[in-house]
């Protein structure tokens with residue numbers, strides 16, 4: 094008798110029409126109260142469990158829902174909200190979540206204790222190699238843990254009342270500690286494990302008593318290069334958790350287990366989930382090493398991409414595993430948080446491309462089909478799946494001879510600027526005659542409600558193209574006028590016409606499709622709609638030149654052209670799985686190179702090529718870094734090298750630590766890099782200083798994530814700190830990142846102070 098069960102590790106929570114975003118933003122604006130927000134959350138959970146049940150999943154997953162972020166929910170679950178927030182019992186858990194997430198704008202405790210709260214939000218960083226950002230737990234010697242499981246248990250009860258069999262998902266204790274930051278340098282987060290484990294055990298006991306059959310405990314760090322003491326800690330931790338008597342499904346994903354494979358298989362848990370997409374080559378070894386009766390859960394459906402699964406190929410992989418083990422669980426490789434909810438409303442997608450795709454809901458159906466096929470029941474859906482896979486494989490729309498020929502013909506040295514940096518720098522200084530400490534911004538200015546409303550009206554046909562364009566031209570004129578008035582040296586057009594820095598280019602490049610509702614959560618209520626890169630990439634026509642030339646025509650000061658780099662376009666799109674990422678990046682690089690050439694030909698002398706996702710694209714295992722960095726940095730240079738020596742190329746990076754890839758950042762050979770540093774109080778720059786970063790650099794002096802307007806003294810202090818490690822002649826003055834999420838009033842005030850600080854430095 095063979096047993097098959099289906100489940101998901103997590104499900105998107107934002108809602109088909111971003112209902113969670115709407116509910117959150119209404120709550121934050123004061124337009125609704127906690128009861129409405131809670132009701133919206135409950136409705137989404139119920140709907141998503143119903144989808145899982147309707148697709149025949151054996152277990153629904155509880156605990157993956159969060160109003161802001163699942164890591165923040167765990168900070169509350171384990172009672173380790175940082176003491177600096179000064180929460181008291183009067184503050185509701187929701188208010189406290191938003192205080193941690195959004196900093197001092199929260200009216201926590203009625204705003205009475207703001208001074209004691211230490212104000213600023215928890216740091217936010219990338220969840221492994223995804224474009225999802227989590228709130229970083231803060232750990233120190235005084236961190237204490239207490240169980241606050243009321244919300245989680247209430248959600249379990251909700252699901253049970255709806256008649257579902259429940260599996261709870263939790264972030265594992267080692268991964269939770271690993272993801273946190275040490276408030277004190279030298280503090281070892283692992284030393285907290287002893288205090289944390291009893292709280293986990295107590296939680297597992299409670300969940301068992303509540304009738305929860307399985308608890309999925311996520312330990313994705315088992316796919317990382319772990320220090321030996323962290324590896325050792327797994328054995329003791331899971332031995333202790335086993336005492337709870339709970340059935341634990343230990344979940345790993347995003348990366349092969351490699352040297353941790355034996356460890357993962359040995360741990361005293363009831364089951365092990367492995368990533369059958371990124372670690373497909375390890376399935377046989379895991380099957381060998383995972384002793385029966387432990388359950389093997391195979392993440393056979395790609396949770397990080399949107400292509401239909403080749404179900405025949407999947408069955409070929411799964412059937413022998415089922416034969417050997419007698420029991421198998423089937424799942425997506427990781428949580429479905431990273432893909433859009435459903436294809437159902439994507440009526441504008443090209444029908445061919447649409448037939449090749451599976452979003453979260455369709456992936457549930459794939460699991461059901463696999464289960465049916467493997468259990469010998471009829472699976473009529475297999476035929477449709479087969480036809481779609483075949484249609485994609487033979488489609489003439491995927492391959493372009495012209496693109497292939499261009500890639501083939503790429504000359505050696507196509508990734509090199511004409512002259513070395515020193516020569517270029519002299520030419521550019523003579524051309525632009527900028528003052529010392531030149532001031533600039535990163536590209537976007539506030540995406541106001543008016544801008545978004547105009548674009549929404551244009552898209553639904555309520556605003557004619559000409560009127561939309563003239564509205565955007567007026568927004569650009571406004572941004573240019575504001576920058577001139579503030580006294581910035583290098584201006585930008587402000588990106589009013591862009592919905593998103595990647596989607597905007599995806600919409601215009603051949604080889605990309607885009608969705609109407611394919612939202613994926615980026616952080617909190619903020620979402621992105623990653624374009625779908627299905628075919629060879631080419632640029633049909635210039636994409637940014639008219640807007641930039643319009644802006645340049647409004648000012649005698651240089652206006653920076655603003656492009657997104659090839660690696661970031663690749664990284665923030667759903668990309669092809671039928672050719673190496675390196676080749677796709679090269680195709681994008683060539684298309685973007687044409688845009689650089691056209692901007693330059695139109696008289697734009699400074700061009701920024703944003704690469705915020707360069708670091709995020711790094712493979713999770715260090716052994717694979719070199720290969721990635723070689724092709725990724727080459728892709729950037731191919732784009733940039735269309736620039737003549739007197740054209741100044743900027744790049745911009747944010748949302749990551751960069752010190753471990755400094756040589757590769759230098760190898761981009763951008764004339765100027767603007768980089769996020771203010772949140773780390775310029776600590777990042779120590780690495781740049783020690784490394785003697787050769788080109789010009791603009792360390793962010795203003796944290797755009799905070800509504801707080803930095804004063805001139807604070808900015809000057811940061812600049813003086815920067816000038817201690819970077820030669821003053823190479824320093825630029827700019828914010829950390831784009832200003833699209835900010836309002837105009839705070840933006841103008843902050844930039845005015847920034848310009849004043851630069852003037853003080855010059856004096």
Ligand SMILES: CN1c2c(nc(N)[nH]c2=O)NC[C@@H]1CNc1ccc(C(=O)N[C@@H](CCC(=O)N[C@@H](CCC(=O)N[C@@H](CCC(=O)O)C(=O)O)C(=O)O)C(=O)O)cc1
Nearest residue numbers: 224545546548549591592593594595615618619620621665
């Ligand atoms: C720099 N970042 C980015 C990342 N990834 C990207 N793909 N892009 C990025 O910029 N990763 C790292 C960071 C993450 N940071 C952010 C910051 C801000 C957002 C954000 O604001 N997202 C918006 C959606 C942006 C967008 O696509 N806008 C569209 C649609 C606007 C919209 O919602 N329209 C409404 C109607 C509005 C009206 O009528 O008034 C609708 O369609 O219903 C546009 O401008 O046209 C967000 O709101 O979440 C994301 C990541």
Ligand SMILES: N[C@@H](CCS)C(=O)O
Nearest residue numbers: 535536537703705831
């Ligand atoms: N030019 C973009 C970069 C964001 S990382 C912006 O300013 O929004």
Ligand SMILES: [Zn+2]
Nearest residue numbers: 705747830831
């Ligand atoms: Zn940025």
